[in-house]
Amino acid sequence: MNSVEIANELKDLLNGTNIHVQLSVPQLVEKATSRGEAILTVDGALRAETGKYTGRSPKDKYTVEEESTKDKIDWGKVNRPISSEVFEKLYVKVVNYLKERDELFVFNGFAGADKDSQIGIKVINEYAWHNLFCHQLFIRPTTEELATHKTDFTIVSAPNFKADPAVDGTGSETFIIVSLEKKVILIGGTEYAGEMKKSIFGIMNYLLPEQGILSMHCSANVGETGDVALFFGLSGTGKTTLSADSDRKLIGDDEHGWSDNGVFNIEGGCYAKTINLSAEKEPEIYNAIRFGAVLENVVVDENTRICNYDDGSLTENTRVAYPIDYIENIAKPSVAGHPQTIVFLTADAFGVLPPISKLTKEQAMYHFLSGFTSKLAGTERGVTEPEPVFSTCFGSPFLPLPATVYAEMLGKKIDEHGAQVFLVNTGWTGGEYGVGSRMKLSYTRAMVRAAIEGKLGNVETTQDAVFGLHIPTAIEGVPSEVLNPRDAWADKDAYDAKAKHLASLFNDNFKKFANVSEDISKKGGPLV
Known part of the structure; x- marks a missing residue:
């Protein structure tokens, strides 16, 4: 099937009598409750359950191997190829399945607050609550924008359609398939709504760098003086929590672009x-x-x-x-200038990384490429307790291009705008997971606030003996014994052993970046 045939199939689907286009929030809530998809809470929110799929299903995510894009994709465990033939056969099956539903729900909107790089998206949902989810998370068009809306990418979501792996060529009943050439995202077998959000993010991570724009898995906010801060980190590390600061305007909580004009939110929700x-x-x-x-x-x-x-x-x-x-205090529109402060968030389940440390340029590039954190319970299927993981650029599940593309762009931005970079551990202190405790949010807020306000620029620091990180010796509102992680452990020998073990994991992981400059690999990583 070529792009025209794909488009004709969609057109035929959308001409059906079962289609509801651009329903309002109250209408979607009414549909979701009357259809038994969800219930209302005492606060008026809509609550849905997603069944056995309560997180992303990365092993069921594929990118179609196509002539126009295959040489650009960083193929591997994250970007897993699937043939055009498999995609097209499943596509026809899903479209025919949706034609037989009593009701379908369509949302037209945008991704990207920067008008110069914004894309139009169309979402076709089997569930009303999924359509409400997309209505709230993507950028909602004005009446004027809706009248001239042009679709660049389409999500076709059929959670109750289950693939037959033996027949359909998938790994399981679930599939999230992206065709960059046909401009379609096909989702089936999972009710977890986050798959739709992250699929569009992956699309933007492909498109934006080609325009010289750095796409980032981060939250962002801006102060009264226009000072911008970015918060990189995987799910559960604190991006949303730390960026929602009553003293600063929220730009966005998860996905952003950094162009020559500054930072912009990719989404319209949190x-x-x-x-x-x-x-x-x-x-x-x-x-x-x-x-x-x-x-x-x-x-x-x-x-x-x-x-x-x-x-x-x-x-x-x-x-x-x-x-x-x-959120009461937001930037309108969701754009701002160039960042002065960049925060890398990690949830260290080993409990050995400092709660905050100031990074040199080489350390910043090293830790961005490493993307160390702990995969927290529930964010993916089968994860029930924290698991140490290295997620390149703090977002490897969503990056279709080689990691060095994003890293080199970030390094250039840091040089051009003089941004200060900090590594913040929101994970464990006083011991590893099961022994120590999670870092207090109040302490993390105090440390991050000090960094954003420029109070850590010239403070006294000590250098960590294992990781070479520069740790402030005093921060207002934070006990001094918390700042140095070794001091927080009762068993110092156990700390030393665990720290050296984590350092070895860093070193082993970084071997995959063979083409990175020696300055980054030697000066940015652990000292041991």
């Missing part, structure tokens, strides 16, 4: 973890949970409809999706 959420610790997120917000897998009392955010019995990866304007 997708925050809610496990152990409280009004005291995260008031911005807590207060955003109201009518129009979409909760995933949050346990709700059947009678009172009160949410129990401490209950992770369905999954630790409980989530809420809401439009960015549910």
